Amino acid sequence: MMSITPKALTIAGSDSGGGAGIQADLKTFQELGAYGMSVITAVTAQNTKGVQNIHAIPVEMVVDQLKSIADDLQPHALKTGMLFSVEIIEAVSSHIREFHWNNVVVDPVMIAKGGSELLRKDAVEALKKYLLPLADILTPNIPEAEQLTGRTIADKRGREDAARFLHDLGAKKIVIKGGHLPHESEPVDLYYDGEQMIEFKGKRIETSQTHGTGCTFAAAITAELARGKSPAEAVQTAKAFIQEAISSPLHLGSGHGPTNHWAYRRNNQ
Numbered sequence: 001m002m003s004i005t006p007k008a009l010t011i012a013g014s015d016s017g018g019g020a021g022i023q024a025d026l027k028t029f030q031e032l033g034a035y036g037m038s039v040i041t042a043v044t045a046q047n048t049k050g051v052q053n054i055h056a057i058p059v060e061m062v063v064d065q066l067k068s069i070a071d072d073l074q075p076h077a078l079k080t081g082m083l084f085s086v087e088i089i090e091a092v093s094s095h096i097r098e099f100h101w102n103n104v105v106v107d108p109v110m111i112a113k114g115g116s117e118l119l120r121k122d123a124v125e126a127l128k129k130y131l132l133p134l135a136d137i138l139t140p141n142i143p144e145a146e147q148l149t150g151r152t153i154a155d156k157r158g159r160e161d162a163a164r165f166l167h168d169l170g171a172k173k174i175v176i177k178g179g180h181l182p183h184e185s186e187p188v189d190l191y192y193d194g195e196q197m198i199e200f201k202g203k204r205i206e207t208s209q210t211h212g213t214g215c216t217f218a219a220a221i222t223a224e225l226a227r228g229k230s231p232a233e234a235v236q237t238a239k240a241f242i243q244e245a246i247s248s249p250l251h252l253g254s255g256h257g258p259t260n261h262w263a264y265r266r267n268n269q
């Protein structure tokens, strides 16, 4: 019998430097055995030093890419990353709904490591209103969770309250990533499915080579969902994948270097 090839879709921005965005997502899909597809929402001129320029793709072209995929290649799971504007968020959300796509991972990308705006400030409300209720798994980092909830998160309790708040807004499952709490020696990613809270702990690596960690983590979850894994299993594998990717840096570029997308498969074959 012919086995089914898992198909994973990323709806995100292009990072010319290859460490984040579409490029990180496709590399991660490939490493985890999913066939990767992409809908590009914006092109960034970017490297490890920062974002030099952003060009948003016209919304009609974003919609045409979505339709091309829906017409021929239904994804088993998808993730959203950099969506940039209200118009793109509205178009992406309405088409995900129209096509009845599920296993939707929403990475609410807002600001790049160097401080560049990857989501316009006026688009945060649209993200909350249109996209968040479609999220099977929402993966904010701490500053993104603070923006979405309007609350400051300083500790475990703050993280748990934020997870509950985001669940009330409609996200079915939430992972609040702990990379941005540098005082924690074990970066904890808190998973909440509306009933139980699970802490996924890693070992903090002292490094500047963390460009694209969030994209890679969400892409790994998406690939695992496409392969039929449960959300909690998918998050567990994604945590192992990103831990290994951060642990074996490639030392490329002079700024925040990319993670190593090969490391997980090399170490787990």
Ligand SMILES: Nc1ncnc2c1ncn2[C@@H]1O[C@H](COP(=O)(O)OP(=O)(O)OP(=O)(O)O)[C@@H](O)[C@H]1O
Pocket (backbone or CB within 6 Å): 020, 111, 112, 113, 140, 141, 142, 177, 178, 179, 180, 187, 188, 189, 202, 203, 204, 205, 206, 207, 210, 211, 212, 213, 214, 215, 217, 239, 242, 243, 246
């Ligand atoms: N220094 C580190 N050592 C170990 N794990 C880390 C480190 N930094 C981040 N992580 C892990 O990487 C994953 C991504 O978390 P992070 O908070 O960095 O996402 P992000 O801020 O969205 O990334 P990005 O900068 O790409 O947007 C999480 O699982 C987090 O725990």
Ligand SMILES: Cc1ncc(CO)c(N)n1
Pocket (backbone or CB within 6 Å): 012, 013, 014, 015, 020, 021, 022, 044, 046, 081, 082, 109, 111, 112, 113, 118, 211, 212, 213, 214, 215
């Ligand atoms: C295109 C793109 N998406 C996401 C991020 C966040 O890491 C980035 N730096 N660039």
